[in-house]
Amino acid sequence: MCVAVCETHKELYKELDQFIEKVKDKPGILIAVLHKAQEIFGWLPQEVQEYIAEKLGVPVSEVYGVVTFYNFFATKPKGKNQIKICLGTACYVKGADRVMEHFLEELGVQAEEVTPDGLFSVHPVRCLGACSMAPVVLVGEKDFYGKVTPDMVSKIIAAYRRGGRNE
Numbered sequence: 001m002c003v004a005v006c007e008t009h010k011e012l013y014k015e016l017d018q019f020i021e022k023v024k025d026k027p028g029i030l031i032a033v034l035h036k037a038q039e040i041f042g043w044l045p046q047e048v049q050e051y052i053a054e055k056l057g058v059p060v061s062e063v064y065g066v067v068t069f070y071n072f073f074a075t076k077p078k079g080k081n082q083i084k085i086c087l088g089t090a091c092y093v094k095g096a097d098r099v100m101e102h103f104l105e106e107l108g109v110q111a112e113e114v115t116p117d118g119l120f121s122v123h124p125v126r127c128l129g130a131c132s133m134a135p136v137v138l139v140g141e142k143d144f145y146g147k148v149t150p151d152m153v154s155k156i157i158a159a160y161r162r163g164g165r166n167e
């Protein structure tokens with residue numbers, strides 16, 4: 001039986017279908033399809049996982065298993081700007097927990113929650129490999145901030161409210 005497709009997401013499912021069509025004869029494509037789906041939808045809602053299972057003819061449990069095994073797959077929605085705060089040891093001893101608190105307070109969310117305007121979500125992460133710059137914050141995939149102090153938080157957020165990093 002077909003999995004119901006939400007009307008508003010039809011275009012997104014269409015894009016996913018086109019990708020599946022291109023790769024369907026290749027072996028071991030589940031991870032590639034999940035990556036693509038995450039790129040398209042921004043995360044992997046349960047109905048998308050079920051849709052992929054049906055399309056690829058694999059058990060839903062296999063798809064869930066892969067999604068929960070790899071931490072780069074998101075099972076919750078994320079903000080347009082994902083703020084990753086390193087809580088690794090070097091950052092923690094330099095006050096990363098206070099930086100985190102300021103982000104959460106200023107945005108009025110809990111960790112991993114999305115702000116009502118969809119612009120931000122805050123994610124604690126492990127060492128980002130830049131311990132000498134501790135505490136470090138990464139916004140999106142490439143906007144890196146080092147030696148972050150709580151009083152820098154408002155300015156960082158304001159930059160993304162205006163649409164991008166303010167150098």
Ligand code: FES
Nearest residue numbers: 086088091128130
């Ligand atoms: S502990 Fe934060 S970058 Fe290494």
